[in-house]
Amino acid sequence: MLRISKITDYGTLVMTRIATRPERHFSAAELAEGLGLGLPTVSKVLKTLARHGLVNSLRGAHGGYNLARPASAITMAEIIDALEEQPFGLTECSASAGVCERESDCRIRVNWLHINTVVRRALEDVSLADMAEPAHAVRHEHPLRGPDSRSKQTVS
Amino acid sequence: MLRISKITDYGTLVMTRIATRPERHFSAAELAEGLGLGLPTVSKVLKTLARHGLVNSLRGAHGGYNLARPASAITMAEIIDALEEQPFGLTECSASAGVCERESDCRIRVNWLHINTVVRRALEDVSLADMAEPAHAVRHEHPLRGPDSRSKQTVS
DNA sequence: CTATACAGAACCATTTCGGTACTATTTAGG
DNA sequence: CCTAAATAGTACCGAAATGGTTCTGTATAG
Numbered sequence A, B: 001m002l003r004i005s006k007i008t009d010y011g012t013l014v015m016t017r018i019a020t021r022p023e024r025h026f027s028a029a030e031l032a033e034g035l036g037l038g039l040p041t042v043s044k045v046l047k048t049l050a051r052h053g054l055v056n057s058l059r060g061a062h063g064g065y066n067l068a069r070p071a072s073a074i075t076m077a078e079i080i081d082a083l084e085e086q087p088f089g090l091t092e093c094s095a096s097a098g099v100c101e102r103e104s105d106c107r108i109r110v111n112w113l114h115i116n117t118v119v120r121r122a123l124e125d126v127s128l129a130d131m132a133e134p135a136h137a138v139r140h141e142h143p144l145r146g147p148d149s150r151s152k153q154t155v156s
Numbered sequence C: 001c002t003a004t005a006c007a008g009a010a011c012c013a014t015t016t017c018g019g020t021a022c023t024a025t026t027t028a029g030g
Numbered sequence D: 001c002c003t004a005a006a007t008a009g010t011a012c013c014g015a016a017a018t019g020g021t022t023c024t025g026t027a028t029a030g
Helices: A006-019 A028-035 A039-051 A076-083 A108-124 A128-132 B006-019 B028-035 B039-051 B076-083 B108-124 B128-132
Strands: A055-058 A064-067 B055-058 B064-067
Touching: A006 A028, A006 A039, A006 A064, A006 A076, A006 A128, A006 B108, A028 A039, A028 A064, A039 A055, A039 A064, A039 A076, A076 A108, A076 A128, A108 B006, A108 B108, A108 B128, A128 B108, B006 B028, B006 B039, B006 B064, B006 B076, B006 B128, B028 B039, B028 B064, B039 B055, B039 B064, B039 B076, B076 B108, B076 B128
Parallel strands: none
Antiparallel strands: A055 A064, B055 B064
């Protein structure tokens, strides 16, 4: 639920690792070894990332992968988009067609879209370079809301 | 993925419907009928919501459910927390124990936590009342960047 | 005391997910 | 050339999660 798949999780690990040495190529086997993951799995992740243009692949002996762009120019949103099958969005809406059509007329949907936008922007705001950096790299003002304040009743 | 479950989706529909008439009680059957969903399913959702204190239940003949609090005091985060089993979080980290421990020392994790916080705050910022309102009701500044704007925030 | 309605747990079918295997293609190097 | 190394792509399978239903129990109105 509201959780990225393991594949995507592995993807961030792999990408972060590759980002540590922009100059060289990493073979799938080397990455699997270094990260303690299965070779087939890492290989699958890398293929997908390559297909989406996030890493360059070099085939043949001495081949391997490296970042297609500087780590600072790759966002978490892109990595997630590449590795998750379904298109981005917290709700489906369309799938259960026939539900939303009914009398409620689904004004809810509009607000879900807004929530989606916020979530997505959060993911676009974090670059791969940020992920490799210790914490402070991620811009982040309000560490957590205070327990109060909510329910201020919007009233745009 | 990165998608809420259908149960949670139904939950928002049900809650929104109940919120339209704070004074009266809705039976599960009535809600199911009105939303075009299966009775057992709606019933299950309502039971869960009741168990988490988001709705009050009245048993017996002429029983039913109503909101435990005003719609403006119930957040989407609460609804999601109630209906999704697993605790909130985009990553698991702990599960694949042994992976993160390795040399990379998982600085990544720290940044995932930050992303989580931002996502969660987005969900806490939207009340049930907002969901029922047409779009503009959802406050929607830039939760991540704007250092100013919402600076009233207890930042303890 | 009966009909209505919620409470809770258990259950099953289907889908999704994680992981593996297999075949084909590309390239370096002797 | 020919072989070894390495990626590309597809297909497959077992396990877990999900969605949905059913059944039994309890409370309450009339």
